[in-house]
Amino acid sequence: MRNQLLKYLQELVQAQVISDQTAEDIQQYFARKQQASPNRSMMVFGILGALFVGLGILLILAHNWDHFSRATKTVIAFVPLLAGQLACGWTLLKHPQSASWREGSSTFLFLAIGSCISLISQIYNISGSMSSFVLCWMLLGLPLVYVMRSGMSSLFFLTGVTFYGWEVGYNFSGGHAPWLYLLLLALALPFYIQLLRKRPNSNFTYFHHWLLALSVVIVLGSFSGSQDHWMFVAYFALFALLYLYGQTAFFEQAKMVYNAPRLLGSLGSVVLMFIFSFYDMWKDVLGDQEWLFPLQRDVWIALLLSLAAAGLYFWLRRRAAENWEPNPMSWMLFFFIPTFVLGHFLPVVATIVMNLAIFLLGIYEIREGARDRELGTLNFGLLLISALIVCRFFDTDISFVLRGILFVLIGAGFFVANYRMLKAKKSSNPSTEQQHDPQ
Amino acid sequence: MTRNNLIFVAFAAMVLLQLFVPAYMIVEQENVIKKGKAFKFRTAPIDPSDPFRGKYITLSFEDDRLLTADWQAWEAHEDAEVYLELETDSAGFARIRQVHLSPPAHTQDYFRATLYNVYEAHQHPGMGYLHFRFPFNRFYMEESKAGPAEQLYREAGRQPDSTEVYAVVYVRSGKAVVAEVMLNGLPIKEAVAAQQKEE
Numbered sequence: 001m002r003n004q005l006l007k008y009l010q011e012l013v014q015a016q017v018i019s020d021q022t023a024e025d026i027q028q029y030f031a032r033k034q035q036a037s038p039n040r041s042m043m044v045f046g047i048l049g050a051l052f053v054g055l056g057i058l059l060i061l062a063h064n065w066d067h068f069s070r071a072t073k074t075v076i077a078f079v080p081l082l083a084g085q086l087a088c089g090w091t092l093l094k095h096p097q098s099a100s101w102r103e104g105s106s107t108f109l110f111l112a113i114g115s116c117i118s119l120i121s122q123i124y125n126i127s128g129s130m131s132s133f134v135l136c137w138m139l140l141g142l143p144l145v146y147v148m149r150s151g152m153s154s155l156f157f158l159t160g161v162t163f164y165g166w167e168v169g170y171n172f173s174g175g176h177a178p179w180l181y182l183l184l185l186a187l188a189l190p191f192y193i194q195l196l197r198k199r200p201n202s203n204f205t206y207f208h209h210w211l212l213a214l215s216v217v218i219v220l221g222s223f224s225g226s227q228d229h230w231m232f233v234a235y236f237a238l239f240a241l242l243y244l245y246g247q248t249a250f251f252e253q254a255k256m257v258y259n260a261p262r263l264l265g266s267l268g269s270v271v272l273m274f275i276f277s278f279y280d281m282w283k284d285v286l287g288d289q290e291w292l293f294p295l296q297r298d299v300w301i302a303l304l305l306s307l308a309a310a311g312l313y314f315w316l317r318r319r320a321a322e323n324w325e326p327n328p329m330s331w332m333l334f335f336f337i338p339t340f341v342l343g344h345f346l347p348v349v350a351t352i353v354m355n356l357a358i359f360l361l362g363i364y365e366i367r368e369g370a371r372d373r374e375l376g377t378l379n380f381g382l383l384l385i386s387a388l389i390v391c392r393f394f395d396t397d398i399s400f401v402l403r404g405i406l407f408v409l410i411g412a413g414f415f416v417a418n419y420r421m422l423k424a425k426k427s428s429n430p431s432t433e434q435q436h437d438p439q
Numbered sequence: 440m441t442r443n444n445l446i447f448v449a450f451a452a453m454v455l456l457q458l459f460v461p462a463y464m465i466v467e468q469e470n471v472i473k474k475g476k477a478f479k480f481r482t483a484p485i486d487p488s489d490p491f492r493g494k495y496i497t498l499s500f501e502d503d504r505l506l507t508a509d510w511q512a513w514e515a516h517e518d519a520e521v522y523l524e525l526e527t528d529s530a531g532f533a534r535i536r537q538v539h540l541s542p543p544a545h546t547q548d549y550f551r552a553t554l555y556n557v558y559e560a561h562q563h564p565g566m567g568y569l570h571f572r573f574p575f576n577r578f579y580m581e582e583s584k585a586g587p588a589e590q591l592y593r594e595a596g597r598q599p600d601s602t603e604v605y606a607v608v609y610v611r612s613g614k615a616v617v618a619e620v621m622l623n624g625l626p627i628k629e630a631v632a633a634q635q636k637e638e
Contacts, residue, residue, distance in 0.1 A: 062493030066581040066628055074465060081461070085454045092450055109457075116461050118492040122579040124468035125617040130489070140460055143453035147446060 006030070046104030047152055054080075054111025061119050070123055077119035084109030088148055106150035110141045131167035134160050138184065145191050151204035154191050155211060161185060162215040169222020177223045177297070185215070196250050210260040213242055217264060225297035232272065233340055234298060237305035239268035240333035244312045247330065256376065266329050270358075273332075274387065276339075277354045279397045282347035309333055327368075328361055358388050359410075468616050475611030476548055477618070478525055478533035482606045484578070484592050484620065484627070494585035495577040496627075498606055498620070503571050505535045506560055510567025514557045516540065523571060524549040525610060532605065538569060542613055550574065550615040575608060575617045584631045591634055592622065 009023045018026075057080050068076065087105035095101040114137045120126070121133065138160040144153040165181035192212065195205045220238055224231045246262025256263065275281055313330060320326075335357065343350030362384035369378025392403065484496035507513075519540070525548045526536040543549055553572040560566045580588060592604055604627075607619040620627040 062489075062582070064493045064579050064581045066584070077461065078458075081457060085457065089450065089454070092446065096446075113457055117464070120461050120464050120468075121492050122495075124464070125495075125575065125578050126464070126468070127575050127577040133492075136460065140457050143449065143456070147449045147453050 043100040043103055046100040047107050050104045050107035051111070054108050054115070058111060058115045058118070061115050062122075064122055073119065073123050077116045077123070080112035081109070081116040084112035088144070091148070102148050103150055103152045106144045106148040106153045107156075110144055110153050110156050113137055113140045129167070131164050131171075134164050134167070135180070138164065142187060145188070151191075151195070151202075151208070154188060155204075155207055157184075157188055158208070158211045158215055161188065162211075162218055165215070165219035165222060169219060175222060177225075178219065181219055185212075188212075200250055201253055206254070206258040206260070209258065213260045213264045217242075217268065220301075223297065223301055227296040228298050230296075230298035230302040232276075233302040233337060234305050236269060236272050236333055236336050237302060237309050239265045239272070240309040240330070241265070241305060241312060243269065243329050244309060244316060247316055269329055269332055270361075270384065273336075273354060273358050273361075274391065276343070277351065277358055277388065277391060278395070279347060279351045282343040282350050306333060306337065328364055332357070332361075355388065355392070358384055362388065467614070471611045471614045471616045472609045472618060475609035475614070475616070478527065478548075478608050478610055479531060479605045479621075480533050480608055482604055482620070484589050484604065488585075493579060494582045495579040496585055496588055496620070498576045498578060498617070500573055500576075500606075502532070502534060503573060505538060505569045505571075506563060506566055507569060508566055510557055510559070510569060513538070513554065513569050516554050517556055519554050520551055521554050521571070522549045522613065523552050533608070535571075547612045548610055549613060550610050551613045573615075575606075575615050578606065578617055578620045578627075580628060580631075584628055584635075587631045587634065588620075588622075588627050591627075591631060 006027065009018075009026060012018045013020055013023050061076070065073070084105065088109050091098070091101040091105045117133065117136055117140075121128065138157055141153060141160070142157055144150055145157055161181060161184040164184070165178040168178035168181070169175050192208050195202070195208055199205055216238065217235075220235065221231060224234075242261040243265025246259045246265055251259045251262065310333075313326075316330075317324060317326070339350050339353050339357075342353070362381045365377050365381025365384060367381075369375065369381055389407075392398070392406070395403070398406075480498075481501040482498040483501070484498060488494045522539040522542050523535050524537040524539060524543055524546060525533050528534045537543075538554075539549070550573075552574060555570045555572040557569055558567060560568050603624070604620070604622050606617050607621065609616045609618055622630040625633070
């Protein structure tokens with residue numbers, strides 16, 4: 001964009017749109033900006049180089065060279081580790097401020113730790129599970145995040161920790177709640193908070209938003225106990241929490257695609273709403289539950305997350321301007337919970353309520369999109385309505401006649417709304433209407 | 440202490456930790472191999488792969504069960520960690536002598552395992568089986584040899600009487616290390632190498 005702008009400067013000066021001085025100022029502004037920003041391509045190449053070499057060493061060692069003795073293999077196991085440690089030490093001594101050096105050497109060392117412990121497992125035929133191997137690797141790699149201030153190591157750590165949570169929690173041969181995952185996540189948080197404060201708009205921060213949000217969404221399900229129907233509410237609360245977190249000041253300048261919490265939060269909520277727009281869901285899944293509040297672990301998780309979401313909602317509300325109009329997605333949770341309870345007794349009513357909610361949310365998004373001329377929001381609203389139509393059109397639980405009548409009524413509703421909008425527009429601005437109308 | 444010094448102290452601690460943990464793993468395993476007793480476990484090899492640690496053969500042990508009369512008393516301990524005391528049978532293979540809930544004091548020839556499940560033995564009225572999961576079931580091999588090792592075993596298995604596959608496992612005070620897998624008297628990697636040469 002910068003090059004394009006500079007190309008047009010001359011043209012703009014010649015056309016007398018801007019003065020010579022302004023053109024000069026613009027050029028100087030970009031020159032200063034480039035000097036201030038670190039050399040990003042150097043860092044990317046440094047990280048990629050270390051990543052490939054590290055992964056290559058992992059693969060070469062995994063070959064398991066037969067003709068080396070146990071002693072030789074043991075020595076080889078430590079070579080990449082020591083090399084990585086030397087590189088990190090050198091970086092701290094000579095280039096402590098260079099992000100390329102810090103990220104490159106830490107990336108290599110992080111992978112070298114993995115290759116060292118995997119080679120030792122190989123030499124001694126240690127059978128330990130994948131989760132214990134990854135846990136050992138991540139704990140040994142964690143200090144790199146803070147000592148080397150390495151974003152890449154933090155991303156590795158989060159990935160490994162998520163994998164650990166997944167392995168322990170969803171293991172087919174007897175998974176159990178991965179409580180240690182919570183502690184590991186907490187260990188990664190100080191670095192994330194530091195990123196938020198110091199570099200809210202850097203690529204590393206954006207990657208962290210995505211990875212953290214995905215991680216909790218993936219692992220939450222594994223915390224459910226023997227009863228798990230309240231996990232639906234827990235997930236809805238988690239999505240609400242993510243959505244609200246995406247509304248905080250940290251994301252004010254971030255583009256939508258980088259606002260992972262908001263995107264995942266709204267997507268997750270909508271998917272859950274659609275799941276509960278089916279009558280079968282209420283009747284079969286929730287109808288089978290013996291009682292509503294079994295006070296199992298899932299109820300507590302749902303309660304805790306809902307309280308957190310409520311807390312964040314009211315905190316945002318207190319800090320927002322007086323005319324704050326929160327998106328319905330912000331408070332949909334407080335609507336979902338009573339509907340969820342109601343659904344246990346009156347599944348038909350809950351189904352209708354959920355369908356209406358999606359419909360109204362779609363209309364709201366379309367209206368907002370049209371008003372603010374935001375195509376993304378408008379399309380999101382249209383997508384909601386279209387998906388709802390598709391779901392209900394093929395919904396075999398409702399009779400053809402009833403579906404037919406519903407569709408005709410909704411269509412008629414659209415016509416009426418359109419007609420009234422046009423009428424209102426005409427009465428408020430007759431001159432504009434005349435300009436467009438050749439009659 | 441200045442911030443810089445603090446970083447260097449933290450760095451030194453990190454380096455030591457990263458060296459200590461793998462070194463400790465080595466010392467622990469070497470200890471079992473040097474001071475432990477070797478037992479032979481009858482086994483069958485299968486070939487899977489691990490993304491980081493490479494190819495290995497999974498060992499499925501034949502004598503991972505114990506026939507006992509008080510099996511019902513063990514039902515409450517399913518999924519529990521137990522200690523298996525070993526002895527050698529007349530053919531020279533390992534056999535579970537006794538199961539303990541805590542480490543036995545009178546011997547070092549035992550290792551920690553999981554009581555996988557407990558079930559009635561229909562062929563032996565009044566008796567039941569305790570089925571264990573051993574903590575060692577992997578034998579890492581060079582990637583070109585793990586697949587053929589399994590194949591070799593299968594082919595040899597067509598003449599069951601003449602085939603003998605067993606793992607040599609060092610056992611000492613709760614820990615166990617697989618040192619070798621033997622196929623008809625040869626270390627399995629040599630048996631595979633000989634086979635590859637013939638082809």
